[in-house]
Amino acid sequence: MNSVLIMMWERQVKEYFRNKYRMLATLMLPFLFLIAFGFGISPMFEQTGNGNYIQYLLPGIIGMTILMGSTMNGMSLIWDKKFGFLKETLVAPVSRTSLLFGRCLGGATTSIFQGIIVLILGILLMGFQITDMLLLLIAIPFMFLIALFFNLLGTSFASVFDDMQSFPIIINFLVMPMFFLSGALFPINNFPDIIKFIASINPFTYCVELLRFGFGTVVEFNVIFSFSILISLIVFLGIIGTHLFNKIEP
Amino acid sequence: MSIYYFKKGEKMKTIIEVKNLTKKFNNVIAVDNISFNVKEGEMFAFLGPNGAGKTTTIKILTTILSPTEGKLKLGGYDVNTQEKKVRENIGVIFQDYSLDDELTAYENLYYHCVLYSIPEKERKPKIEDMLNRVGLLDRKNEFIGTFSGGMKRRVEIARGLLHSPQILFLDEPTLGLDVQTRSLLWTQIKKLNKEKKVTIFFTTHNLEEAEKIATKIAILDKGKILIQGTAKEIKKTTKTSSLEKAFLKLTGYDIREQQADPTDKFRKRFRK
Numbered sequence: 001m002n003s004v005l006i007m008m009w010e011r012q013v014k015e016y017f018r019n020k021y022r023m024l025a026t027l028m029l030p031f032l033f034l035i036a037f038g039f040g041i042s043p044m045f046e047q048t049g050n051g052n053y054i055q056y057l058l059p060g061i062i063g064m065t066i067l068m069g070s071t072m073n074g075m076s077l078i079w080d081k082k083f084g085f086l087k088e089t090l091v092a093p094v095s096r097t098s099l100l101f102g103r104c105l106g107g108a109t110t111s112i113f114q115g116i117i118v119l120i121l122g123i124l125l126m127g128f129q130i131t132d133m134l135l136l137l138i139a140i141p142f143m144f145l146i147a148l149f150f151n152l153l154g155t156s157f158a159s160v161f162d163d164m165q166s167f168p169i170i171i172n173f174l175v176m177p178m179f180f181l182s183g184a185l186f187p188i189n190n191f192p193d194i195i196k197f198i199a200s201i202n203p204f205t206y207c208v209e210l211l212r213f214g215f216g217t218v219v220e221f222n223v224i225f226s227f228s229i230l231i232s233l234i235v236f237l238g239i240i241g242t243h244l245f246n247k248i249e250p
Numbered sequence: 251m252s253i254y255y256f257k258k259g260e261k262m263k264t265i266i267e268v269k270n271l272t273k274k275f276n277n278v279i280a281v282d283n284i285s286f287n288v289k290e291g292e293m294f295a296f297l298g299p300n301g302a303g304k305t306t307t308i309k310i311l312t313t314i315l316s317p318t319e320g321k322l323k324l325g326g327y328d329v330n331t332q333e334k335k336v337r338e339n340i341g342v343i344f345q346d347y348s349l350d351d352e353l354t355a356y357e358n359l360y361y362h363c364v365l366y367s368i369p370e371k372e373r374k375p376k377i378e379d380m381l382n383r384v385g386l387l388d389r390k391n392e393f394i395g396t397f398s399g400g401m402k403r404r405v406e407i408a409r410g411l412l413h414s415p416q417i418l419f420l421d422e423p424t425l426g427l428d429v430q431t432r433s434l435l436w437t438q439i440k441k442l443n444k445e446k447k448v449t450i451f452f453t454t455h456n457l458e459e460a461e462k463i464a465t466k467i468a469i470l471d472k473g474k475i476l477i478q479g480t481a482k483e484i485k486k487t488t489k490t491s492s493l494e495k496a497f498l499k500l501t502g503y504d505i506r507e508q509q510a511d512p513t514d515k516f517r518k519r520f521r522k
Contacts, residue, residue, distance in 0.1 A: 007364040015352045084348030088409075091312050092365035093337035249315050 004094040005102040012076065012106025016113075026072075030065040030118045034058070037185060038126045050187065051218075055129065058122040059211035060184030062115045063146065067179060067204060069114050070147045071171050073107035074154030078167050081158075087250045100245045101238075104155055108147035115143050131216035139214025145230055146207040152237040159244035178204040188220065203233055262289040265417060265449050266311065271320030273306050273473075280306040282473035283320075288466070290416075293443055293450040295464035297457065297497065300506045303473040304453040305345055308421050311451070312342050325416050341415035345422045345453075347402050351395035355386060355405050358394060359412060366413040380408035383438065400431050407435055411442060418442065420452040424459065436463060461493040471501045 016023065038054055045053035080086035089099050122128035130136055154171065161167050181195060182188075182204040188196055199205045206226040213223045266288035273281040281303040288294045296304050309315040311322065313333045322329035325339045349358050356377060363373040381387040384404035394402060403423075410418060418439070424432045440463070442448045454460050460467060461481045468478040477484055477500060481493050488496040 003364055003367070007361055011350070011353070011361065014357075018352060080350075083351060084344065084346055085350040086348075087314065087342075087344055088348040088350075088362070089365060090314050091337060091340070091342050092362075093334050093367075094365055249309075 002098050002102075004098040005105070008089075008099055008102025009106040009109065012073070012103055013109050015076075016106075016110040026069050026114055027065075027117055029068065030061050030114070031121060033064065034061050034118065034122060034126060037061075041185075054122070054126045055215075055217050056187075056212075057185065058119070058126070058128045059215045059217055060182075060208050061122070062118050062143070062215075063182075063184055063204065063208045063211050064179050065114045065118045066111045066143060066147045067150055067207070068175055069111040070107055070150030071154035071157075071175055072168070073104075073111070073151050074156075074158030074171065075164075075167060076107070077103065077155050077158035078162065078164055081162060081248070081250055082164060084250075086248070090248070090250060096246050097242050100155065100242055104148055104151035104241075107151040107154075108144055111147035111151070112140065112143050115147070116140075135214055135216050139211060142210045142214045145234065146210065149203070149207070149230060149234050149237060152234065152241045156237060156241040156244050159241070159248050178202055181205075182208055183220070184208045203229070206230055262291065264288070265290040265292075265325055266294075266451065267321070267323040268307075268311075269321040271307070271310065271322060272318050273303070273310060273315065274318045279473050281310070281317075284470070284473070284475045286468055286475060286478055288417075288449060288451060290449055291443065291447045293439075293463055293465045294452070295460040295467045296451065296453045296470060297455075297460055297467060298453075298470035299501055301472075302470040304470060305421055307470075308342075308419050308451070308453065312340060312419055313337055339416040341410045341413060341418045343406050343410040343418070343420045343423050345425065347406065349394045349402055349405060349409075352393065354391050354393055355381065355397070356390040358405060359409050362409045362412050368413055376412060377408075380412055381405075383411075384408045384434065400427055403427055404431060404434070407438060411438060414442075414446055415448060417449045417451060420450065422453050422455065424454060424456060432459075439463075457492075457494045457497055467493070469497060469500055476500045 034057070037057055041057075042053040045051075045056070050056070077086070080089075090096070119128075123130070157170065157174075158167065161170065181198050182202050183199055184204070188199045188205070191199065206221065206229045209219050209221050209226040210223065210230060212219045213226075219226075264287045266286075268287070269285050271281055271284050272279070284303075284307070296307065298304050306315065310317050311324065311329065313329055313336055316330065324336045327335040327339070329336050350361075353361070359377040359380065360373060363377065368376065378387060378390070381390050384407055386401065386404055386408070389397075389401075394405065397405065407423070410420075420439070423435055427435065436459075439450055443450050452464075465480065466478065467481055467484060469476045469484070477487060479487070484493065484496050485491065488499050490496040490499055
């Protein structure tokens with residue numbers, strides 16, 4: 001296999017696990033959401049007859065963990081631009097596509113790790129139940145693809161922007177609406193039409209749907225449909241991302 | 251590689267060919283229609299005041315910036331169309347650090363080996379030999395982030411010499427280095443040049459250094475080449491007694507505004 005791709009993957013993973021504080025920080029927000037929404041909304045949700053809220057919520061929170069962790073991985077590219085490691089890789093006789101995908105696959109791996117930690121927390125703290133172990137085998141690859149997609153998104157943005165201060169703000173500006181208007185926290189059915197429409201063009205909606213399917217919760221869209229959307233988006237961003245990454249002039 | 255000529259009975263090929271190179275950032279002209287040739291095995295010094303266009307030229311030659319206009323050939327390969335071939339044949343030590351702080355010295359060098367497809371078996375001995383040469387072998391497993399500026403530079407020197415490039419680019423390699431590290435750097439570079447016939451292309455503000463080391467010099471100002479030749483030739487043409495005097499005579503005594511690198515200016519467009 002492509003040794004440069006593996007090298008970039010290894011580097012991203014290594015650096016993630018080396019920085020314990022960053023590791024904890026990435027898990028903090030999902031943990032808070034899980035606790036706050038889990039304990040806060042759960043009784044109301046169940047009173048309205050929508051079923052067990054934790055079963056509904058956890059896939060959404062895992063999705064959020066991946067969404068935020070993955071897009072934020074773009075920061076590592078900005079970091080590399082600023083502190084020079086990017087230049088070292090760009091003057092080397094290697095394909096930039098491998099550099100980009102190695103980076104994104106490494107980021108995706110660390111995101112899955114975060115997602116799995118949140119899953120374990122959900123099981124241990126909130127009593128989340130895995131209904132079907134076989135489906136879990138689908139859930140993990142889904143998590144990976146979602147993570148890859150958002151890594152590509154974050155890295156594409158990072159290819160264009162150079163500023164360390166504004167990048168997290170821009171990303172939050174993008175990620176927050178995606179998260180709240182997706183059905184990750186509440187069923188979209190209850191939303192007004194305009195928000196329903198926004199949710200239907202929000203890629204994250206389909207990601208959450210796929211996770212719901214993987215964890216055996218009720219889904220609103222056809223799984224094949226959601227899956228095709230995710231794959232098309234990965235291909236689309238793969239092309240855009242490669243183009244933008246190729247254009248970087250450090 | 252078409253031009254051959256005889257000098258001291260030795261055949262020398264042209265290894266860097268630059269013809270009418272121009273680079274504009276928006277409307278700022280960083281490099282203005284320059285042409286020069288570097289012969290194989292030469293130690294070519296690229297001199298000039300701040301903002302003269304040295305770094306921009308090096309960035310273009312090393313394929314990380316694309317020229318606005320001009321033809322460039324490195325080792326016979328076109329810089330615009332045969333980037334990969336060019337990259338295979340060059341090594342670069344940048345002006346600013348390009349190490350990964352969160353990796354150890356050994357890992358930084360190891361990843362360099364991967365990037366330049368050095369065979370797996372050769373990696374470890376090569377890395378250790380190089381680290382030994384720059385006196386950092388005992389610290390190979392420490393993170394770059396804990397190293398001082400001079401030590402980082404030494405790691406970069408070791409890394410730049412890991413693969414044997416045909417042409418080695420050094421952008422102000424001795425900036426901020428102590429006498430010991432500077433001497434170590436030039437000893438290693440000269441050795442590489444002599445033993446492996448590596449062509450050296452470097453920029454510096456230290457004119458004494460340039461005079462001592464370079465076999466050929468080009469002086470650049472405001473994006474234009476003012477003069478090129480050996481130190482002797484330049485002194486003769488300008489009727490001066492040292493390279494520094496020649497430099498000042500050519501570029502004037504005005505202190506340049508410490509401009510941001512043109513790329514930085516360009517980047518600002520994207521900020522906010």
